[in-house]
C-alpha cells in the first residue's frame with residue numbers, strides 16, 4: 605500500500621543537506637522525503653555518501669548546510685538523543701547487541717533506556733513492567749518470539765540483525781533508518797528480513813540503504829540514487845531501472861556491488 609503516501613506531509617523531510625569533511629564534500633545538497641507507508645531506498649556506489657546521509661538524519665553527524673523537519677517541525681538543530689526521543693530510530697552496520705544477555709533482555713534494556721526520564725525514576729518498577737511488555741511485543745513483530753530466552757550471542761547472523769531491528773523498534777520510532785540490514789545474510793534470512801520490512805512500512809517511514817539491488821528493487825516504493833555525494837535520480841523502481849543516467853553510473857562501475 606503506497607498509493608496515497610505522497611498526499612500526506614512527509615514525516616521526515618531533509619532539504620539540501622550538505623556535509624563537508626575538510627576539502628571533501630561527502631554529501632552535496634541532498635533533499636529527501638520519508639513518508640509513513642513508504643519504503644525509500646538510497647543506493648549508490650562505494651563512497652557515494654549514503655552512510656553520511658543517514659548519520660546526518662539521525663543526528664550523529666552535524667550537517668554543514670541544509671535543514672531537517674520531523675512532522676513539519678524544524679529539527680535541524682536537534683542533537684541525536686532529541687531526534688531519537690522524537691521518533692527517529694536507526695539500525696547500525698555493526699552489531700550492537702549484548703551477546704551474553706538473552707534476546708528478551710536486549711530488547712527490554714533498549715525499551716527501558718528509551719522510556720527512562722530522570723523525572724520519573726521513581727516509577728522504575730512500573731517502567732520495568734512496561735519495558736518487558738514492549739520487548740515481548742517487538743520480538744513478536746520481528747519474528748523472534750520463540751527465541752526470547754536464548755542468549756543473544758548464540759543466534760545466527762541473520763537472527764542478530766533481526767534482533768537489532770527489534771531493539772530499534774523497542775525505542776518506539778516512527779522513522780526507521782536502516783543501514784544495510786541484509787549485509788552478510790543468506791537467502792532465507794534475507795527473505796525473512798524483507799518480509800519484516802514490508803510489514804514495518806505500514807506504520808513507519810523507512811529509509812533503506814542497501815547494496816543488494818534485487819532486494820532494493822523488490823521492496824522499495826521509491827529509490828534515490830547517489831553518485832559522489834549528489835542525487836542523480838529519485839523515482840519509482842520502474843523508472844529508476846530504465847533511467848539512462850543511473851545505467852551509466854552503474855555500468856561504469858558494474859564490478860562493484
Ligand SMILES: Nc1ncnc2c1ncn2[C@@H]1O[C@H](COP(=O)(O)OP(=O)(O)OP(=O)(O)O)[C@@H](O)[C@H]1O
Pocket residue numbers: 625628630648649650651652653654655656657
Ligand atoms: N569522518 C569522515 N572523515 C573524512 N571523510 C569521511 C568521513 N566519513 C566519510 N568520509 C568520506 O565521505 C565519502 C562518503 O562516505 P560514506 O561512508 O558516506 O559513503 P557510502 O555511500 O556510505 O559508502 P559505502 O557504500 O562504502 O558504505 C567517502 O569519500 C568517505 O571517505
